[in-house]
Amino acid sequence: DSGVTQTPKHLITATGQRVTLRCSPRSGDLSVYWYQQSLDQGLQFLIQYYNGEERAKGNILERFSAQQFPDLHSELNLSSLELGDSALYFCASSEYGGGGNTIYFGEGSWLTVV
Amino acid sequence: GIQVEQSPPDLILQEGANSTLRCNFSDSVNNLQWFHQNPWGQLINLFYIPSGTKQNGRLSATTVATERYSLLYISSSQTTDSGVYFCAAGGQAGTALIFGKGTTLSVSS
Numbered sequence: 001d002s003g004v005t006q007t008p009k010h011l012i013t014a015t016g017q018r019v020t021l022r023c024s025p026r027s028g029d030l031s032v033y034w035y036q037q038s039l040d041q042g043l044q045f046l047i048q049y050y051n052g053e054e055r056a057k058g059n060i061l062e063r064f065s066a067q068q069f070p071d072l073h074s075e076l077n078l079s080s081l082e083l084g085d086s087a088l089y090f091c092a093s094s095e096y097g098g099g100g101n102t103i104y105f106g107e108g109s110w111l112t113v114v
Numbered sequence: 115g116i117q118v119e120q121s122p123p124d125l126i127l128q129e130g131a132n133s134t135l136r137c138n139f140s141d142s143v144n145n146l147q148w149f150h151q152n153p154w155g156q157l158i159n160l161f162y163i164p165s166g167t168k169q170n171g172r173l174s175a176t177t178v179a180t181e182r183y184s185l186l187y188i189s190s191s192q193t194t195d196s197g198v199y200f201c202a203a204g205g206q207a208g209t210a211l212i213f214g215k216g217t218t219l220s221v222s223s
Binding site: 002033035042043044045048056058088090092100101102103104105107108110 | 144145147149155156157159162164200202204210211212213215216
């Protein structure tokens with residue numbers, strides 16, 4: 001158990017819908033990362049937050065948004081869902097926002113868009 | 115940004131065999147991690163190793179930062195070692211980990 005908690009574990013929804021994925025980082029970790037893993041794109045970095053502020057942005061679509069709340073949990077919002085958004089979404093956390101520290105991954109949220 | 119390449123893409127072993135997985139990265143790093151993704155999709159941290167050598171049981175890893183590569187050694191492989199092994203590298207402070215495409219390992223009894 002990495003200490004990073006993600007909910008829900010599985011989610012099936014229809015095209016055009018909106019979903020929210022939730023992440024609680026390890027106790028004491030200030031930085032949260034979101035990744036998407038799909039068969040054709042591999043593991044792609046989406047976005048990073050550090051202590052409530054956006055720190056880095058990767059290949060995140062405009063239909064997707066995220067935030068980190070004062071209690072440090074984070075939510076990833078996916079809207080106007082398309083079939084191609086079906087993927088495993090990982091949240092990860094680390095103690096600091098910069099490099100040089102271990103990043104721990106949650107078990108992921110499996111999203112299926114039908 | 116950093117490019118991460120892993121080889122080989124696939125590896126098939128008999129139980130008890132040893133193997134070496136390689137990760138090349140295109141720029142200097144301050145974070146280099148190896149992960150094992152099991153058949154249930156979980157990403158398990160194996161090593162945090164931006165430089166030097168570490169060992170954990172049958173697994174060990176070496177990163178030669180000046181030559182921009184890292185190696186993961188698996189000795190006396192077991193069927194439970196099957197899965198995908200990812201190398202991920204992070205560059206300057208504030209950047210997230212960039213993943214390679216992984217090495218898919220299949221160990222048969």
